[in-house]
Amino acid sequence: METPIVVQDVHKSFGKVKALHDISFTVNEGELFGLIGPDGAGKSTLFRILTTLLLADKGQATVNGLDVVKDYKAIRKIVGYMPGRFSLYQDLTVQENLDFFATIFNTTVAANYELIEEIYVQIAPFKDRPAGKLSGGMKQKLALCCALVHKPVVLFLDEPTTGVDPVSRKEFWEMLQRLRKKGIAILVSTPYMDEAMLCDRVALIQNGRLLEIDTPQHIIEQYNKPMWAVHAKRMYPLIQDLRSFPETESCYAFGEYLHLTLKHGEADLDKLQAYLQPKGHEEFSMHPIQAGIEDCFMELMKSEKV
Amino acid sequence: MRTIFFILQKEFLQIFRNRGMMAIIFLIPIVQLLVLANAANYEVRNLAIDVVDQDHSSWSQRLVNKLTASGYFKLHRQTFNEKAAFEDLQLDKADIVLMIPRHFERDLVREDKASLQLLVNAINGSKAGLANGYANNIIRSFNQNIRTEWLALDGRNGPAIIEVTYSNWFNTRLDYKVFMVPGIIVVLVTMIGAFLSGMNIVKEKEIGTIEQLNVTPIRKHHFILGKLIPFWIVALFELALGLLVGKLVFHLPMVGSLWLVFLFAAVYLWVMLGMGLLISTFTETQQQAMFIAWFFVIVFILMSGLFTPVENMPHWAQVLTWFNPIAYFVKVIRMVLLKGSGWANIQIYLLIMLAYAVVMNGIAIWNYRKTT
Structure with a gap:
């Protein structure tokens, strides 16, 4: 089994702004890895490099052993990505969104139902509602479902709990814990520091630099x-x-x-x-x-x- | 292939769910066709004429009758008073003033010569030109009539008169609508092709769904075809709808083969869809896409020969129309529907469109990036 995510010396600048500076870390199999940092720290940029949407200026990154530049096509088949902004079709219903994302991955909702079941049952009562009319928490659950529907090996969640009420946030994190137990490596970013405790390991990112990578317990002990x-x-x-x-x-x-x-x-x-x-x-x-x-x-x- | 099918399915679901889009597809074309075809009329009728008849002879009376009986002029005021007529002209109440001087009839008989004066309100140049032309024609024919009458009375043989008869081909009754409706149908089809396709792609960028879509195995050509084909179908449907309304409401003649019209439209639409796609590759919001598409479409439409004949344009503008896809379609749809032109006549235009479509889509696809 390949290491789910390996990032080595990644640099990225937008004009004069250094969005990412010398970023290196790895995410291991079945690990829930948190990327914690304030807005504008470079979290989304890093996600977009890893999900093959953006090219890094320097450095390498692999997802499940595949290079993000050379093997981008293969990566797009095996990762689940939930962008920071709600990115599903607001005018399609919950069911239609799910079916659409399942079909373009050449699969069906039924085929991987076991993986999304837990989350799906929560949104099932609203399956005929347009996605745009869901509450914030429901939207995120639906987005997670859509990101999982093709049974990805690695899951990228960019600020999945931003703008979500505390109860839904808690539920969301519980789901991530269970997904991790199913062997899916998860890279999740959040601006909420309290969520760091729920990760296996966290990386603190600020101004495009990683400050510390460790388990939350270690970080506290060092203090x-x-x-x-x-x-x-x-x-x-x-x-x-x-x-x-x-x-x-x-x-x-x-x-x-x-x-x-x-x-x-x-x-x-x-x-x-x-x-x-x-x-x-x-x-x-x-x-x-x-x-x-x-x-x-x-x-x-x-x-x-x- | 399967992927394209799923994208198409999704697109149609979204189109049919969007009320505004449904109105654009079904309602606006019909309304536009009915309104534009009836309003965009270049025939000038019922021009208001003021006659200052200071002669009051039987001939002056005959001239006025002849003018008003033509249908082009409607008598607004008959007066002795030059000033009143001039005021009408200034107040825009009269389009043209005919001055018949005193002793008009007497001078004509005795001195073989008389003069009339026409004052034309020339704010609208083309209307003034037409008014002047119509009036001159009528006066000339009046002149001829009285000359023949008078010479005949005199017992001498009058000069030979060349009489010209004519018949209007392809549009026998010079029905303006027959000329306009095909052109307006072209505009409708163009709008769907150029605007909706581009805006639809940009919408995915605007609401962020493209980000999600890009991290899927969807290939570039899947996405592009999945986006363009729905509007290709909608636009062809629009063409059928426009032709149906044209037939039922305006009795649009369809001399040539409708298949040719649809074949040409099918190719033509790829040019417009390609343009929409190209615009979508360098815009970020629907507004931007809309304004850029609007700019090009307006220029294309105004220079297409839809409203003013291409032949009347200066040479440089005529050269530009070689690159104007709308001009080709306007020309071809009129040729086929009104004149019955066949494959042999339009194949060169079809080839040009094909080349255009390939180039346009080529640039667009080359410029389209799945990454940001």
């Missing part, structure tokens, strides 16, 4: 700084105060808490207390927490910028 969750009645003055505190290393808002790290860790706690005392924040609370994957990414992205 060994003590961190506190801070809360007060009025958050805005608090974040301002904390950021202007000279010993603060980072301070980001995460939900209803601020995640704070200090330059000298616990040694700075007394100073902080003395600093905050006169500011008189109401309902102030502060407790140590375990850093999450998002904290790690924030840290990585910050160090890259510096």
